[in-house]
Amino acid sequence: MKKLTLDKFPKKVLGSIDIQKAFVVSRLIVAAERLQVFRVLERNPMKTEALGRALHIHKFYLAAFLNSLVSLGLLRKVNDIYRNTALARKYFIDERSIYWTRQYSKECVRAYETLTILEDKLRSGRSYESIKGEKKTSNTEAMKRDRRLAEDFTQMLFHLHGDDAEALANYLDLSKRRAVLDLGGGSGVMSIALAKKNPQLRACILDIAPVCEIAAGNIRRARLSGRVHAMAGDISRTLPAGYDVIMFCDVGPVSQKLLRNAYKGLPENGLLVLADRYLSKDGTKPLDRLVEHFVNSSFGLESWVEMVERVQSCGFEDVEARNAYRDSWFITGIKPGTA
Ligand SMILES: C[S@@+](CC[C@H](N)C(=O)[O-])C[C@H]1O[C@@H](n2cnc3c(N)ncnc32)[C@H](O)[C@@H]1O
Numbered sequence: 001m002k003k004l005t006l007d008k009f010p011k012k013v014l015g016s017i018d019i020q021k022a023f024v025v026s027r028l029i030v031a032a033e034r035l036q037v038f039r040v041l042e043r044n045p046m047k048t049e050a051l052g053r054a055l056h057i058h059k060f061y062l063a064a065f066l067n068s069l070v071s072l073g074l075l076r077k078v079n080d081i082y083r084n085t086a087l088a089r090k091y092f093i094d095e096r097s098i099y100w101t102r103q104y105s106k107e108c109v110r111a112y113e114t115l116t117i118l119e120d121k122l123r124s125g126r127s128y129e130s131i132k133g134e135k136k137t138s139n140t141e142a143m144k145r146d147r148r149l150a151e152d153f154t155q156m157l158f159h160l161h162g163d164d165a166e167a168l169a170n171y172l173d174l175s176k177r178r179a180v181l182d183l184g185g186g187s188g189v190m191s192i193a194l195a196k197k198n199p200q201l202r203a204c205i206l207d208i209a210p211v212c213e214i215a216a217g218n219i220r221r222a223r224l225s226g227r228v229h230a231m232a233g234d235i236s237r238t239l240p241a242g243y244d245v246i247m248f249c250d251v252g253p254v255s256q257k258l259l260r261n262a263y264k265g266l267p268e269n270g271l272l273v274l275a276d277r278y279l280s281k282d283g284t285k286p287l288d289r290l291v292e293h294f295v296n297s298s299f300g301l302e303s304w305v306e307m308v309e310r311v312q313s314c315g316f317e318d319v320e321a322r323n324a325y326r327d328s329w330f331i332t333g334i335k336p337g338t339a
Helices: 019-034 037-043 048-055 059-071 086-094 098-115 118-124 128-132 139-145 147-160 162-171 189-197 209-221 256-265 287-295 304-313
Strands: 075-078 081-084 179-183 202-207 228-232 245-249 271-276 317-325 328-334
Touching (some): 019 037, 019 059, 098 287, 118 128, 139 147, 162 189, 162 271, 162 317, 162 328, 189 202, 209 228, 256 271, 256 304, 271 304
Parallel strands (some): 179 202, 202 228, 245 271
Antiparallel strands (some): 271 328
């Protein structure tokens, strides 16, 4: 699965966008996604007016909006008929599920809102919600109340984490392991990849109930119901026994409390696995994780070095960290035996 990064756009298009206008341009692309311009045009190339009716866009903005997308290299216009370019088709249709289209573009809009008071945030150190007097709700709490959100978010990650999951399955030697407990396992993307790679392995995805329902569908479609299952629960409570691998993948900051809980849940010689996009030692990379900090992300800003120290401080030994795939770090540790 590939992301549309700026280098994929034609150079002459990028060269014409100054840094302030980039803000408007990116918002227009997010609007195109939210209105599903690319999906509608993929089914049926259309003239301006028909497209306006299909997308419910007012004529005051319609032509300028569509022509901006042409200027950006995302649409082509011939005889007043608009269609997707190969660039738009590849990154907005082929490489992107409908869940990603819906969820990610919604998150982007929330980020723009948050950024309207960036200077206040920078000066005060407070969150958007605290400045605006709004109640802050975690994504996990919101998913408990909203099944559509749980499905969009979880299935977005199923597609987004496919390559990370394959890299993790190739990196870990689980040939002598019996069972993995995948804490906050979401869609099951990681467990499914590990189970496919290791035919003897069982896996359990522990997550909130609505997410488990989505994971169960993915497990069924992967024909792994015999070895992988999803269990509703709380990763900060006492963990189910019987797993010789405990894994945290992209679950936000993994605190000492969570690590101690995992330590308690593992047998001697049990394996701990962390997978996330931790910051570099000096904190300057990766850029997209750093900038997420300003739009209320709950990812945390731990570096891989800090995470290694935290894992060691909880009693794990033979701790290893590897930047095995793009920005993703895989950290492993072993619970020592008593002998
Ligand atoms: C960003 S998603 C990552 C999902 C999956 N590990 C992956 O790599 O695609 C984080 C997941 O952790 C779950 N989660 C967060 N806090 C939890 C808790 N206290 N108990 C159970 N699940 C939790 C969320 O519901 C969500 O599915």
